[in-house]
Amino acid sequence: MSQSPATSLQDIVGHAKEYGFVFPSSEIYDGLQAVYDYGQNGVELKNNLKAVWWKAMTQLNDNIVGIDASIFMHPLTWKASGHVDGFSDPMIDNKDSKKRYRADQLLEAKAEQYEADGQPEKAQALxxxxxxxxxxxxxxAVRELIIAENIKCAVSGTANWTEVRQFNLMFSTQVGSVAEDSSLIYLRPETAQGIFVNFLNVQKSGRMKVPFGIAQIGKAFRNEIVARQFTFxxxxxxxxxxxxxIRPGTEMDWYNKWKEARMKFHVAIGLPAESLKFHDHEKLAHYANAAVDIEYKFPFGFREMEGIHSRTDFDLRNHQELSKKKLQYFDADLDENGKPYGNYIxxxxxxxxGADRLFLATFCNAYTKETVGEGDSEKERTYLKLHPALAPxxxxxxxxxxxxxxxxKAQAITNSLKSAFRTTYDDGAAIGKRYTRQDLIGTPFCVVVDYQTMEDDTVTIRHRDSMKQERVAISALKEKIGYEVSIERILEAI
Structure with a gap:
């Protein structure tokens, strides 16, 4: 058994579409750039990833609770957060190809080239x-740096660049029944602000004590000028x-704790440690005093999958100032002088x-091609090596x-397992083709009902990764498979 060459993004996109994971949105109308729909298998995988993350946050931590804030928020929210004035990307156009690029991504690509050429110092300096x-x-000066680095347009091959300009990334719309009386609002560009404006609601209603966390899963929208690399x-x-x-002054301790905790999570769901790395930010966001990305090695290189940021009191302080509502916490714990810490932001x-980036990383990592057999019986096998708890x-x-x-008999077994975990029944084509169908969508176990089953109520379990088979009593199936596919296996590793 041997591994095939490295996976390309084209392999991933093709497999995702063919086997019901991800489709281009509105494809019958030739699609919509940078918008995708999750198919019948993709939505299961994505939901499983979200469920693991949610349980890892709210079930494993006594001091973290969840909310679900609305997408529409008062427009002053985005003034306080800095998005109205400063949520933009530096864009540059090539005059010959008319193609638009993000200036920072052009420079980052050049730095990656230096890294690949064995010049890490030059990459870091850039x-x-x-x-x-x-x-x-x-x-x-950013434009001049691009020209000095001899960075050229991939389409025209020229360095005939326009000036660099900032483009705000927020989508806007109107709320109100009459156009003249409508108010400008935004589709939220991030979910964090829904948490900040609900800070006191959650703290008081849940009698939460600092340190504590609020978790949320939700949609966000950004008018990306350069959208690419599939669902990335x-x-x-x-x-x-x-x-x-947290209490001011303790942020770096918690920052480092969450860095390690989040890296541990990604390894626990099956992403290999060698395909993950930390990348400290060279340029900090306006709200941060420390920031690091967890990057995954996608087919197109190491890219950000998760960010850990020390946001200071930027958000709560700005919301307090603009709303004129106190967003403070009274800390009754005693300091080193024996006095209560008192009120503070x-x-x-x-x-x-990103749920979509985590999905893509998980899918890329699971996509496996290998050569099995020898001589005339040698053939290529493709399967998704997903953690059993994540499989659709x-x-x-x-x-x-x-x-x-x-x-x-097989249908009766299917019905008996459905209440415990997601089960499918398949009786079409030869047994080998049915194994292949399940391999291609990542199903970890196939239960085969044969003539011996009719005699002794045992079945064969075929394991996806090793293709090994074992004989098991029907009465033991629910417990045996249930143990392997439980989210609990991942939570234990965290």
């Missing part, structure tokens, strides 16, 4: 200079965020992972043939 210029909002960068996407409220450490279907029940009562 990223540091880019960070300095963007922080200073010196867009003309989309205009409509889903975030899984947790804001952890908490600091925040944020963990924010946990088990497929397959009658060896459809006659002699085997099909009826």
């Amino acid at each position: 990223l540091a200079e880019m960070g300095r210029l963007l922080s200073a909002e010196n867009l003309e 960068r989309m205009r409509e996407f889903e975030q899984m965020e947790m804001q952890f409220f 908490p600091y925040v450490v944020e963990t924010s992972v 279907f946990k088990v497929a029940v397959l009658p060896l043939v459809k006659k002699d009562g085997l099909a009826e």
